[in-house]
Amino acid sequence: MKNYKYIGLFLASLAIASCDVNNDLDEIPANLPAEVELNTNGLDFSSYVAVGASFTAGFTDGALFKVAQENSFPNILASKFGTTFNQPLMNDNIGGLLVSGNVIQGPRLFFNGSGPAPLAATPTTEVTSKVTGALHNFGIPGAKSFHLVATGYGSLAALQQNLANPYFVRMSSSANATVVGDAMAMNPTFFTLSEVGGNDVLGYATTGGDGTNPITSTALFNQAFGALVQTLTSGGAKGVIGNVPYITNLPHFTTVPHNPVPLDAATASALNAAYAQYNGGIQQAFGALVQLQVMTQEQASAEIAKRTISFSAGQNAVVIVDENLTDLGAINPAFAALPKYRQATAADLLVLLSASFIGTLDNPANPLSVNGVAVPLADKWVLTPEEQMEIKTATDAYNAIIESVVSSNPNLALVDLKSVLEEASAGIRFDGYTMTTKLVVGGLVSLDGIHLTARGYALMANKILAAMDAKFGTNFTTATNGLAKAGNYPTNYSPALR
Template sequence: MKNYKYIGLCLLALSFASCDVNNELDTIPEEVVAEVELNVNGLDFSKYVSIGASFTAGFTDNALFVAAQENSFPNILAGKFGVEFNQPLMNDNIGGLLLGGNVIQGPRLYFNGAAPAVLDATPSTEVTSPVTGSLNNFGVPGAKSFHFVAPGYGNVAGVSLGLANPYYARFASSGTSTVLGDAMAQSPTFFTLSEVGGNDVLGYALSGASGTDQTGNFDPSTYGSSDITDPVVFGNVFNSMVSTLTAGGAKGVIANVPYITTLAHFTTVPHNAIPLDAATATAVNSAYAPYNGGIQQAFAGLVQLKLITQAQADAEIAKRTITFAAGQNAVVIVDEDLTDLEALNPAFAGLKQYRQATADDLLVLSSSSFLGTLADPNNPASVNGVGVPLADKWVVTPEEQLAIKTATDAYNAVIENVASSNPNIALVDFKGVLQEASSGIAFDGYTLTTNLVMGGLISLDGVHLTARGYALMANKVLAAIDSKFGSNFKTATGGLAKAGDYPTNYSPTLR
């Protein structure tokens, strides 16, 4: 019993002793982060103007609206520059435009939990109601390079005729003014010139390359809206714009043109988007059997006439033979680069330029709602993409992608030469940013990709950036300014935009 007694006394003693212990921990002092003052190294941002197209305007989710404009990369830059920045703000957060009370541009998109959808609302911004007052943002959605120096591009009377831009018509200083002229009227001390050249190939791509590559045609007045701009035309315009902007000593940043076919608009819809069961596949194969047999006979005849070699015939027969199986199947498309058999011989009538898509083909985003619909509501066999091949406007083929890349490379050669030869110009490698984002680009604690909806960089239209994407773009501009002009935005306290301050989507309740 004594042993238990002593143990109990010891425990009691310990419990008393514990009452005398100081359990309060010393306060850990907060880490003090040294403030780093911004040093612009003599740059004059007092009259900053931005010139460009959709990205400069803040276009997102297939529309321009107030919240998006406030999150445009030029407005973010102006905040970091600490200067006033006036924009031709829309009337609402619905997006879209009215011309004489008629809707000519629809509302913005929003994510309905399954896919992008059009906001159920009516635009209130009227093109014929001009924006007045001094402006800093001259971003014009849809503008091609030569449009920035085209008199009358903002003439309201030309909007309904397709001769003027409705966004520029809202804030053009007159019916004969130019975008560049209006910007220069502000006497800029610093400028950004961005995405000039993007629309010169984007219209072609968005149309499924149904336009014309105008390389060699130096008269842009003859171009269609979906045509590729000749690189010489682009070069003349771009050099002239930069020379004009820097003539008074202003400094600025220019951006090169990304490979637009890497954007979600062209990479979201798979080439093999047709699911079939075995019975349906067999029925479709039977329907295409005469076409496949005709192709084989036609090329056999061409070989016999020694118009092509057997190897050439075999390659084109393999490319043009259409077969389906149970599971996912490639869509059937029209490919204008295939041999036009009908033109070679009237006996080949009916042997169209059909083939099935491959992973090298790019289907435009809008094809997702068209595939599987009926060309003829009374004919269940007229399924678009199966029984009825997709027309040129739905697909960008490898040959058409090459035309886009060739033009883009030519534009970028001009842009990079301007940057390297002008000490007042910094260059942003926007092409490199988009290429990196294809696999993932870090922005603070986030990884942004070019994937639709969930990628965080590209908005719901598959082409334009999200607010967070524009913030990243602003930071790339600030980094370029540091590198060229010796400022310290990258290291200054609050010198860069923070990813978490900018959304990747807007609520449908935002009106």
């Protein structure tokens, strides 16, 4: 450490020596790359519109706010297209919404040093204050496929009945307007249609597949998607359409481990004693079913092992309610009182919000009523393998429809967002950065664990531009400044930004 004092002297000597340099010497010319002019190959960007959901809007860190909108992938694309692009900007960088002065959506998240936390601020953007003027960004956070073609989705009266979307209420041309109809009023010459289908499975996933937000049927998605594409291309516009990633690869579902419960030996022993009656009942029930020849001994043993709850010193799996377990009461009413409990495995996905719920008390007056331990986690906190398969099956069906429509229309290009997210799970390169899907530190996904960072949206814009090059013969990927630069877009926003 004591040698550090000489660093200042060394730097000073360099400064003195620099005075003796002959500044009249000829400069060495920089070896700059040759300029490559952009070739749009006849594409007309004079009226570019973006239709979609939260990614299109620029939703980041659990909210929509001004700077995030300015860093949305459609706004980045418009800057490369050299075209006017007006967005329904929020009032501030706090995020969140008010309806008649009442907060209906809270402010954005920031990193407080240990994890995501909401800003200590009150939203100022009022839904009832309409955005006026021409708009080009029709990204509606929360919209499912059929919402984009539904009348009344921008009605304030319908919003009061929870039948409309506050973001579209704020920007819709009338109470009976449709999202795609308002987009068509701009007479688009080029469009992007992205993340259609994402929310159709996302609502089911974020509620743990508990049935309160069901997956959109393939038939309904097919009808809505077909109507969207037919309408957007009806005036001759060309466009790029994104497929649907496997949303269960997002950190909202991969961050919380299945075994987050640390226990000492004494506590583990006490819990085992508390679950002894349940474990005994399970063994008795399946033993009886074997005797009645309802199932084989092998089947019964597998079910007993799956449902037996056991704790030990160290990290332990949470206890969950699994509706997919065998309904013992339906087989024999004598066992109807036995609940569908088991401990989670690595195959289960706990939603991000469970991190702040596990370990809390179900009953504040009872210190033993620990959620996730003594009190099993309800269905809404966990995606079981069966529920994950439902999401995958629906996603695959949506993508088959999307790919069929795109391949049959020469005016459409497909951007493979599904592959991008899969690649990012291991690490995807963007300029000098390696981005992953890890929460907080990965750089791709924002603090809500679902939506992208500004740098993530810049990467998405570049993937769209690459898809355009491949389909339409443009040269954004090779033109000088044809692509967004990673270093121009942040991965987080300061809590001081208001």
